[in-house]
Amino acid sequence: MKNSIVISLLSSLIIFSCSSPKSSENKETPGENKVAETFELKPHFGETESNYYVADSIAGHIHQPNTIKEFKWPEHPLGKLVIKTNNLGFKEDSDTKIEKNSNTFRVIVTGDSHIDGVVYNSESFPNQLEEMINLKVSGNDVAWEIINAGAGYYGPQNYFGVLKRFESLKPDLFIVTIYIGNDFLDAVRIENENNRLTVPERKDDYYYDLWAVDEKHPGFTGQLMNQVKFFKKFPEFKTTAISITQKQLTLIKEQCDKNKIGLYILLLPTKVDVEPATDEASIKDVQSMLKFSNDDLKINRELTEKLIEWLKTNNLNYVDLYDNWKEKKGTEELFWKADYHLNDKGHKSIAEIMQPIISQH
Numbered sequence: 608m609k610n611s612i613v614i615s616l617l618s619s620l621i622i623f624s625c626s627s628p629k630s631s632e633n634k635e636t637p638g639e640n641k642v643a644e645t646f647e648l649k650p651h652f653g654e655t656e657s658n659y660y661v662a663d664s665i666a667g668h669i670h671q672p673n674t675i676k677e678f679k680w681p682e683h684p685l686g687k688l689v690i691k692t693n694n695l696g697f698k699e700d701s702d703t704k705i706e707k708n709s710n711t712f713r714v715i716v717t718g719d720s721h722i723d724g725v726v727y728n729s730e731s732f733p734n735q736l737e738e739m740i741n742l743k744v745s746g747n748d749v750a751w752e753i754i755n756a757g758a759g760y761y762g763p764q765n766y767f768g769v770l771k772r773f774e775s776l777k778p779d780l781f782i783v784t785i786y787i788g789n790d791f792l793d794a795v796r797i798e799n800e801n802n803r804l805t806v807p808e809r810k811d812d813y814y815y816d817l818w819a820v821d822e823k824h825p826g827f828t829g830q831l832m833n834q835v836k837f838f839k840k841f842p843e844f845k846t847t848a849i850s851i852t853q854k855q856l857t858l859i860k861e862q863c864d865k866n867k868i869g870l871y872i873l874l875l876p877t878k879v880d881v882e883p884a885t886d887e888a889s890i891k892d893v894q895s896m897l898k899f900s901n902d903d904l905k906i907n908r909e910l911t912e913k914l915i916e917w918l919k920t921n922n923l924n925y926v927d928l929y930d931n932w933k934e935k936k937g938t939e940e941l942f943w944k945a946d947y948h949l950n951d952k953g954h955k956s957i958a959e960i961m962q963p964i965i966s967q968h
Contacts, residue, residue, distance in 0.1 A: 651760050666768035670696035698755040700728045714753040717769040718784030722757025725948040735958035740966050762793025763855035780869040787911045788831035788877040791848040826947030827893045831877045835906050872925040878942035881932040
């Protein structure tokens with residue numbers, strides 16, 4: 608599985624996007640600890656992924672258009688996944704017209720690899736949400752078009768870049784998905800890569816236990832433990848990460864207000880946050896390998912709660928999926944065990960939660 612380029616993108620080797628020394632974040636660059644307002648970004652993806660991503664100075668990188676990749680995925684009912692992009696590089700099966708129809712309500716959804724989707728396009732939450740709303744409003748004059756503009760390796764700066772990159776599509780609503788398991792660390796990484804922030808040097812010995820975890824329990828490192836370790840080791844960067852995220856969301860809100868675009872912030876928790884009982888033995892083993900306490904595992908939630916306070920203070924619309932999922936009933940899992948990304952049921956659950964919220968627009 609790890610020999611596949613696609614799997615290295617979407618599964619356990621996502622460690623690359625989250626501060627591995629194999630990424631450009633390890634290059635220490637001089638600079639003040641400040642958040643720049645520029646939206647020009649350097650690309651960030653693996654050397655072997657140029658057939659899937661393309662550099663974009665505004666968004667950092669976007670998907671190559673019209674790509675199709677197929678790989679085995681035993682957890683999926685079909686035993687495989689087919690990854691496809693459309694004419695504009697969106698995770699859609701059909702092409703996207705630049706000029707929207709007069710009766711179309713257009714929504715752009717962005718996020719990291721969870722929204723990019725380790726699922727078929729039709730199973731992603733943007734596509735399921737589109738279908739649900741259009742069924743509900745069937746017979747009305749308005750048709751909803753919900754576009755999946757998520758991509759692997761994205762962080763808060765990329766989300767602002769996506770809005771700028773695709774503002775010519777004239778969306779009526781923009782949904783930003785913050786994945787709390789690594790987006791705060793990605794915010795720091797991106798500032799560092801773009802020469803706007805200096806981070807402490809971390810040599811190979813910093814990563815030995817993370818690599819060991821990634822080898823034994825794929826998904827844990829990239830999806831949450833790398834971020835936990837960074838902020839446990841360097842707690843002074845918690846405030847920096849929150850400030851960067853707040854700044855990018857402020858820029859997004861200002862751009863949306865300027866263009867009369869609605870905005871929702873979707874907060875996506877980790878598997879460990881909402882369904883730990885489904886993989887309890889593995890979680891305990893990873894904790895032991897990394898010498899993490901139960902309190903250490905609360906770091907991601909701690910950062911999220913600080914962000915929520917700011918969202919409330921600034922009257923930004925947000926949905927915290929943790930509130931919906933922490934009390935979920937039954938044994939149905941929302942994340943793949945193979946790599947801790949959202950599974951098809953997780954995407955469906957998000958669509959069901961968001962449908963009554965955004966259909967009010």
